[in-house]
Ligand SMILES: Nc1ncnc2c1ncn2[C@@H]1O[C@H](COP(=O)(O)OP(=O)(O)OP(=O)(O)O)[C@@H](O)[C@H]1O
């Protein structure tokens with residue numbers, strides 16, 4: 182079981198991790214985008230973190246939904262829409278919950294992924310955060326089928342996200358500003374996929 186306290190811990194950890202990796206993410210975005218991804222993600226999660234005390238009495242679904250709404254407005258741009266949507270959709274399927282079993286985690290990861298795909302239209306291979314998230318969702322499900330518990334399955338999901346993140350380096354960007362570079366986007370790791378990996382890693386660490 183993942184408790185509400187662990188979800189809150191996750192979001193606080195994510196805020197620290199985004200702060201710690203701000204420079205790295207910004208450098209990645211400088212190569213293929215506008216060089217603001219790290220600054221924007223750190224600012225967004227900082228806002229989420231400072232808002233947590235006021236939502237601590239609410240259920241997991243509403244905490245995740247308000248996290249998404251804050252990210253949407255505080256990150257701004259495509260990144261805000263994409264990461265905001267992930268948390269908003271994850272919040273919708275965890276409405277009213279005080280704790281989450283492995284099946285609920287699987288559902289929330291899947292809802293987040295479908296929401297992002299629906300909103301942004303990216304498919305696997307387009308060099309976006311979907312390239313880290315989609316394999317993570319698959320790995321989580323597969324681990325559960327193999328009899329793993331939530332923590333083990335999250336560990337497998339993080340490992341798959343890391344591989345997906347690294348492999349974005351070899352892809353041609355098809356979405357967002359990076360797509361303007363076409364073939365020249367090859368050789369650079371996608372900043373959003375990197376953030377998604379860091380966010381999932383924070384969830385694993387919190388659990
Ligand atoms: N349509 C999309 N679907 C999924 N993820 C996307 C999409 N567009 C962009 N992204 C992700 O968002 C990241 C860029 O986020 P950032 O915060 O830098 O936003 P931005 O500068 O407004 O966006 P962009 O430069 O991609 O138009 C990309 O690295 C990619 O992973």
Ligand SMILES: [Mg+2]
Nearest residue numbers: 214215217218
């Ligand atoms: Mg950018």
